[in-house]
Amino acid sequence: MLFSSVGFLFRFLPIFIIIYIALPKYRNIVLLIGSLIFYGVGEPYFVLLLLLSVSMNYLISCYMFWEPRSPQTNRKLKAARRKKRALVLAVTLDLSVLFVFKYWDFAAGSINMFAGKGCLPLLTLALPLGISFYTFQMLSYQIDCYRGTIVRRVDLISFATYVCMFPQLIAGPIVRYSEVADRMAFRRVRIRDLENGLKLFTLGLGLKVLLANQIGTLWNLIMSAGAGRLHPLVAWLGAFAYSFQIYFDFWGYSVMAMGLGKMLGFSIPRNFDHPYTSRSLSEFWRRWHMTLGSWFKEYVYIPLGGSRKGNGRTVVNLFVVWALTGLWHGADWNFVLWGIVFFLLLSLEKRTFGKSLEKSLVLGHIYTVLLIPVTWVIFAITDMGQLAGYLGNLAGYHREEILVGITQLLRYLKEYGLLLIACVIFATPLPAKLYWKWKDRWFTVLILLGIFWWSVREIVLGSNNPFLYFRF
Amino acid sequence: MNGNKIRTFMEILYNCPFILLVIVTSILFGLLSDGGGNGRNEHSIAVSQLLGDEVKASADERNPSKGNDIITKDGRDTKNGEEEKAENGTAQEDKTLQNAGARKENNDKIENDSERKEDTADSGKRENMGQMEKRATEFVEYEPVETNSRYYSDAGKVALTTAYDYVLENESYFNDAAFLGDSRTLGISDYAGLAGADFFCDNGMTIYKLLGDDGVTYQKTGEKVDLKVILQEKHYGKIYIMLGMNELGYGDTPMYLKQYLKVIRQIKEWQPGVIIYVMANLHVSQEKNNIETEFNNININDKNVASARLANGKDVFYLDCNPLFTDEEGYLQADLTFDGVHLYAQHYDKWRDFLFEHGVEREEVQQAEANGQPEGLEKMGVKNGENASQ
Numbered sequence: 074m075l076f077s078s079v080g081f082l083f084r085f086l087p088i089f090i091i092i093y094i095a096l097p098k099y100r101n102i103v104l105l106i107g108s109l110i111f112y113g114v115g116e117p118y119f120v121l122l123l124l125l126s127v128s129m130n131y132l133i134s135c136y137m138f139w140e141p142r143s144p145q146t147n148r149k150l151k152a153a154r155r156k157k158r159a160l161v162l163a164v165t166l167d168l169s170v171l172f173v174f175k176y177w178d179f180a181a182g183s184i185n186m187f188a189g190k191g192c193l194p195l196l197t198l199a200l201p202l203g204i205s206f207y208t209f210q211m212l213s214y215q216i217d218c219y220r221g222t223i224v225r226r227v228d229l230i231s232f233a234t235y236v237c238m239f240p241q242l243i244a245g246p247i248v249r250y251s252e253v254a255d256r257m258a259f260r261r262v263r264i265r266d267l268e269n270g271l272k273l274f275t276l277g278l279g280l281k282v283l284l285a286n287q288i289g290t291l292w293n294l295i296m297s298a299g300a301g302r303l304h305p306l307v308a309w310l311g312a313f314a315y316s317f318q319i320y321f322d323f324w325g326y327s328v329m330a331m332g333l334g335k336m337l338g339f340s341i342p343r344n345f346d347h348p349y350t351s352r353s354l355s356e357f358w359r360r361w362h363m364t365l366g367s368w369f370k371e372y373v374y375i376p377l378g379g380s381r382k383g384n385g386r387t388v389v390n391l392f393v394v395w396a397l398t399g400l401w402h403g404a405d406w407n408f409v410l411w412g413i414v415f416f417l418l419l420s421l422e423k424r425t426f427g428k429s430l431e432k433s434l435v436l437g438h439i440y441t442v443l444l445i446p447v448t449w450v451i452f453a454i455t456d457m458g459q460l461a462g463y464l465g466n467l468a469g470y471h472r473e474e475i476l477v478g479i480t481q482l483l484r485y486l487k488e489y490g491l492l493l494i495a496c497v498i499f500a501t502p503l504p505a506k507l508y509w510k511w512k513d514r515w516f517t518v519l520i521l522l523g524i525f526w527w528s529v530r531e532i533v534l535g536s537n538n539p540f541l542y543f544r545f
Numbered sequence: 546m547n548g549n550k551i552r553t554f555m556e557i558l559y560n561c562p563f564i565l566l567v568i569v570t571s572i573l574f575g576l577l578s579d580g581g582g583n584g585r586n587e588h589s590i591a592v593s594q595l596l597g598d599e600v601k602a603s604a605d606e607r608n609p610s611k612g613n614d615i616i617t618k619d620g621r622d623t624k625n626g627e628e629e630k631a632e633n634g635t636a637q638e639d640k641t642l643q644n645a646g647a648r649k650e651n652n653d654k655i656e657n658d659s660e661r662k663e664d665t666a667d668s669g670k671r672e673n674m675g676q677m678e679k680r681a682t683e684f685v686e687y688e689p690v691e692t693n694s695r696y697y698s699d700a701g702k703v704a705l706t707t708a709y710d711y712v713l714e715n716e717s718y719f720n721d722a723a724f725l726g727d728s729r730t731l732g733i734s735d736y737a738g739l740a741g742a743d744f745f746c747d748n749g750m751t752i753y754k755l756l757g758d759d760g761v762t763y764q765k766t767g768e769k770v771d772l773k774v775i776l777q778e779k780h781y782g783k784i785y786i787m788l789g790m791n792e793l794g795y796g797d798t799p800m801y802l803k804q805y806l807k808v809i810r811q812i813k814e815w816q817p818g819v820i821i822y823v824m825a826n827l828h829v830s831q832e833k834n835n836i837e838t839e840f841n842n843i844n845i846n847d848k849n850v851a852s853a854r855l856a857n858g859k860d861v862f863y864l865d866c867n868p869l870f871t872d873e874e875g876y877l878q879a880d881l882t883f884d885g886v887h888l889y890a891q892h893y894d895k896w897r898d899f900l901f902e903h904g905v906e907r908e909e910v911q912q913a914e915a916n917g918q919p920e921g922l923e924k925m926g927v928k929n930g931e932n933a934s935q
Binding site: 083264265267268271272275293294296297298299302473476477480481483484487515518521522525526 | 562767
């Protein structure tokens with residue numbers, strides 16, 4: 074089930090909220106069951122995988138905290154060993170599941186390519202929804218248990234609820250247990266929280282449905298014409314359109330998650346901090362998908378030694394982190410390439426011009442505004458030939474004559490001009506600032522109501538008629 | 546106590562105006578759209594019943610085994626035939642209505658039977674080489690699958706390009722041509738290099754909106770124009786129509802056919818002697834094909850078969866471009882498309898060549914036109930004077 078669907082907005086959410094409020098003593102179990110229904114509607118089989126994953130992880134974490142009754146010698150040492158064993162087991166298990174479902178075909182395909190055909194069989198498994206997110210969340214839990222950040226055993230329902238709760242199950246943010254631990258034990262649902270949560274949710278819905286989905290059609294239009302024979306300006310327009318699409322899509326989803334969290338009495342961490350206004354790529358990654366960035370920093374980069382073990386080691390660590398970040402986003406070579414491009418650029422920034430960029434007023438902005446769309450193009454196009462064609466078009470190079478030229482550019486601008494301006498405005502902190510300033514004013518309430526119904530209209534048109542959304 | 550309760554209630558009201566507004570408007574809209582929805586459904590059932598009959602009637606009349614003598618005696622439709630038809634116009638109409646009434650009482654099974662008979666007759670016709678063959682659209686049958694959708698059913702057959710002695714043309718053929726359609730026609734406009742033709746198309750265009758008041762974008766100027774006005778003012782030699790994609794999830798196939806019929810009727814009225822090409826809807830790729838929704842090739846084919854029935858091989862021709870771009874299973878080849886729906890720009894020249902190969906000589910059409918009323922539509926059993934621009 075998607076947040077931006079009629080089924081969620083008018084069936085699941087109201088029914089769930091009423092039950093949730095009516096049974097204050099059983100909030101965790103209600104939330105858990107609700108989340109499983111939420112997930113199971115769209116993924117009737119993979120919900121079993123989710124349940125299996127959760128119970129295995131819970132058993133392992135129990136083992137981590139297990140203390141034998143009989144007095145033993147070397148008690149501490151044994152406990153430490155046990156913890157280590159448990160952690161290795163958990164990490165192996167979680168990563169294997171993720172590997173089989175997400176990376177097997179990619180790995181096998183790549184090996185087959187180098188070693189000759191038919192070396193390894195392809196599984197062609199469907200990707201379970203949200204598996205990258207919930208796997209990382211469970212890994213963070215296990216590592217926190219191992220490190221002692223989580224001091225005592227959590228009960229099964231709380232753990233399962235933490236992993237499965239529907240606001241962040243499918244598309245993050247990646248919440249750490251410590252961030253929700255006290256709310257997991259006890260939480261109040263105040264009417265103000267419901268109100269503000271729904272407002273936040275509506276804002277996120279608008280970002281997703283009214284900005285991301287709409288501007289996405291422009292990218293689709295340009296890619297449909299075909300990479301390789303685009304006028305450079307058209308290619309850049311497409312790159313900007315995709316940058317906006319992916320940002321508002323993801324940001325909108327995260328804001329919806331925050332809003333839903335608030336309605337349920339949680340405080341889900343912020344995932345985006347106006348990344349497109351950054352002055353360097355390092356700053357961009359401190360503001361884009363913040364929970365993933367901090368996950369990799371906390372659980373990969375720093376354990377590897379971070380930047381404290383000399384320059385050579387720092388470069389290696391950065392490379393590992395960025396190759397993994399690339400792979401986390403998708404199982405294909407273009408994602409690896411995307412990660413490596415960031416590794417190169419970020420290393421370069423760290424060594425040379427990063428500091429001066431962040432100090433400059435204009436130069437840094439120009440730098441990010443031009444570079445980030447290029448990185449998103451690498452992210453978006455899986456086919457290497459097409460990717461090369463598109464990157465060539467961005468640079469003004471094309472092997473054959475241009476097919477999509479100024480005529481089409483003018484038409485696109487005419488059709489999408491206003492939307493592009495709206496996207497630019499919403500990429501700045503201004504709308505958020507105004508929202509927090511006038512959050513409780515009556516006109517804000519009316520505007521939000523307008524956003525809500527306008528979004529619903531688009532969803533209904535799109536679901537009754539998916540072609541209207543794609544607009545052929 | 547009571548006062549306290551009221552105060553708490555007011556406090557709640559004051560504290561969550563947004564929630565309350567959303568709930569109140571939801572209930573309001575819920576009530577409104579429920580009423581509207583029911584109304585629409587009834588309407589669409591009524592329309593489809595009516596249409597089912599019209600389609601059947603048209604099938605009857607095309608079907609020689611059911612004894613329609615006008616076209617079977619002589620495929621060329623002699624002047625006499627036309628006159629006779631004109632004389633018997635009212636009587637025939639009555640007959641059609643009677644047929645329709647009788648058929649309404651029949652149950653589904655009988656309707657299915659008659660459809661099957663008609664189809665066998667179609668394939669039988671294909672085997673008999675003769676004048677008839679040139680005139681009608683051919684269908685290749687297959688075993689239909691069960692569908693459960695209010696938008697479509699499996700037609701159980703595929704329409705082929707109308708058989709005709711087409712001639713190879715060049716770009717000048719398109720100097721008096723107009724293309725009406727959706728984003729795929731826009732693709733032809735952009736990338737096929739037919740500079741002489743007029744293109745009237747928009748993303749999301751449908752057969753229902755084509756002659757509507759909202760207008761269609763004239764690609765040469767980029768302005769919205771009213772096709773009702775254009776088609777009455779400027780005369781075209783050929784009109785290419787390619788629609789059906791955005792209609793997949795709107796109304797059912799009989800409704801689509803009826804509207805298509807109206808549009809063609811209207812165009813013929815405004816453009817005497819015009820050659821109309823009804824172009825097949827391009828199938829989608831396997832990735833995009835979704836049986837769960839109405840967005841799949843069965844539905845597209847259902848619409849295609851419906852619109853192919855409008856072709857008469859005389860002044861209305863059905864062109865099936867799908868064999869150019871699809872694989873053996875009928876899916877749009879994955880390497881020709883990004884989104885599974887639109888061709889990459891570079892492949893439109895193949896489409897253009899296909900159009901070049903399907904030129905129709907004008908003399909015969911003019912001759913047919915001289916015979917009076919374009920008779921392809923009469924066969925469909927639709928009354929004159931209906932307005933297409935609904």
